[in-house]
Amino acid sequence: IELTYEYEHFEEEQTVNNREWHHDTQLVQIVDDDISMLILLKDVLEEKGLMVITNVDPEKAVEQYYELQPDCLIIDIHLPTKNGFEILNEIQQHNEKYFIPNIMISIDHDKETRIKAFQNGADDFISKPIEIDEFLVRIERHLQRKKIFDQSVLIDELTQVYNRRFLEDSYTKQLHDLNRTGQVFTICILDLDYFKKINDTYGHLTGDQVLSEFAQFLKNEVRKGDMVYRVGGEEFSIIFPRANDLEVQKCVTNMITRFSEKVFTHDEKKFSITFSAGVYTVSNSDTSLKDALREADVALYEAKRLGRARVEL
Ligand code: GH3
Ligand code: MG
Ligand code: MG
Ligand code: MG
Numbered sequence: 001i002e003l004t005y006e007y008e009h010f011e012e013e014q015t016v017n018n019r020e021w022h023h024d025t026q027l028v029q030i031v032d033d034d035i036s037m038l039i040l041l042k043d044v045l046e047e048k049g050l051m052v053i054t055n056v057d058p059e060k061a062v063e064q065y066y067e068l069q070p071d072c073l074i075i076d077i078h079l080p081t082k083n084g085f086e087i088l089n090e091i092q093q094h095n096e097k098y099f100i101p102n103i104m105i106s107i108d109h110d111k112e113t114r115i116k117a118f119q120n121g122a123d124d125f126i127s128k129p130i131e132i133d134e135f136l137v138r139i140e141r142h143l144q145r146k147k148i149f150d151q152s153v154l155i156d157e158l159t160q161v162y163n164r165r166f167l168e169d170s171y172t173k174q175l176h177d178l179n180r181t182g183q184v185f186t187i188c189i190l191d192l193d194y195f196k197k198i199n200d201t202y203g204h205l206t207g208d209q210v211l212s213e214f215a216q217f218l219k220n221e222v223r224k225g226d227m228v229y230r231v232g233g234e235e236f237s238i239i240f241p242r243a244n245d246l247e248v249q250k251c252v253t254n255m256i257t258r259f260s261e262k263v264f265t266h267d268e269k270k271f272s273i274t275f276s277a278g279v280y281t282v283s284n285s286d287t288s289l290k291d292a293l294r295e296a297d298v299a300l301y302e303a304k305r306l307g308r309a310r311v312e313l
Helices: 002-017 035-047 058-068 084-090 092-098 111-119 132-154 164-181 195-202 204-221 245-260 289-305
Strands: 027-031 051-055 072-076 102-106 124-127 185-192 227-230 235-241 264-266 269-271 275-282
Touching: 027 035, 027 058, 035 051, 035 132, 051 058, 058 084, 072 084, 072 132, 084 092, 084 102, 084 111, 102 111, 102 132, 111 124, 124 132, 132 164, 164 185, 164 227, 164 235, 164 275, 164 289, 185 195, 185 204, 185 245, 185 289, 195 204, 195 269, 204 227, 204 235, 204 245, 204 264, 235 245, 245 275, 275 289
Parallel strands: 027 051, 027 072, 072 102, 102 124
Antiparallel strands: 185 235, 185 275, 227 235, 264 269
16 A cells, blocks of 8 residues: 555655645645555545645655645654654754744644644644544644735735745755756846836836836736746846746747836826846756856846847846
């Protein structure tokens, strides 16, 4: 049974890996050596529209935890090779930074065990046998709070695209994919042209409006799986997974044309604005985000120098 199960699980892992990090579908990771428990919990959570990954092996669980960044971790105490407390300890720092709720489940539920669970970083404790209805409302509550946390720290308030902090996460994940599959990805920096003039002429509020419409425009233009980030005042970035610089250049050139046709109004005065972009393809997993952004920035500077409203490699 275990072999078949691990095999099926492997297949499933691939789909989860391709998830586009949209926070609307939340991911729950369950770690337990009791296969029937795993199957039961997975079923009830999937019925609620959640994505679920399951692990029996603690080492693999930790590895997948870092790679897939679940929104909630459900973990048994008694596991082969390592116990649930040790795992919680191991992931504690990451946990605190990303606010991933941990729920311990255990057949032992004496006071000492419960205390130890919370001391080791558990956010909740559910004893086995599990009451499914209670389990579901508890998980739902944790996931709601996780969603609120993510929205507040990963999304830029003004423009409602991902912020720079999330770019760091995504970049790391892209490097991981590059390492595993050899698939290159391209990063692009986009900067509004003469944006200062918009502020000076029409005021800061109109400037803000332009920024937020620009972000919305970018979100609408990109393919599913491409992600938009605000990395500075009037500077945005897009990660294009599985695309090279020439493909991205073509795509961004079209975006520049369409954006330049967009008409903004301020007190019945009409105006338009353009942007420039720099592109860099990451094909070596030693490239840090800082390096990649620097390369894209050099290209952006070139685009500005050559007259703006264009994209350079
Ligand atoms: P270039 O074509 O060379 O990029 O010229 P620019 O005027 O766009 O570039 P510059 O860096 O000189 O000016 C950027 C301006 O963006 C200055 C800053 O006040 C404005 N800015 C940055 N963040 C915000 C924001 O959140 N809201 C508004 N309204 N303006 C912002
Ligand atoms: Mg167990
Ligand atoms: Mg600018
Ligand atoms: Mg700028």
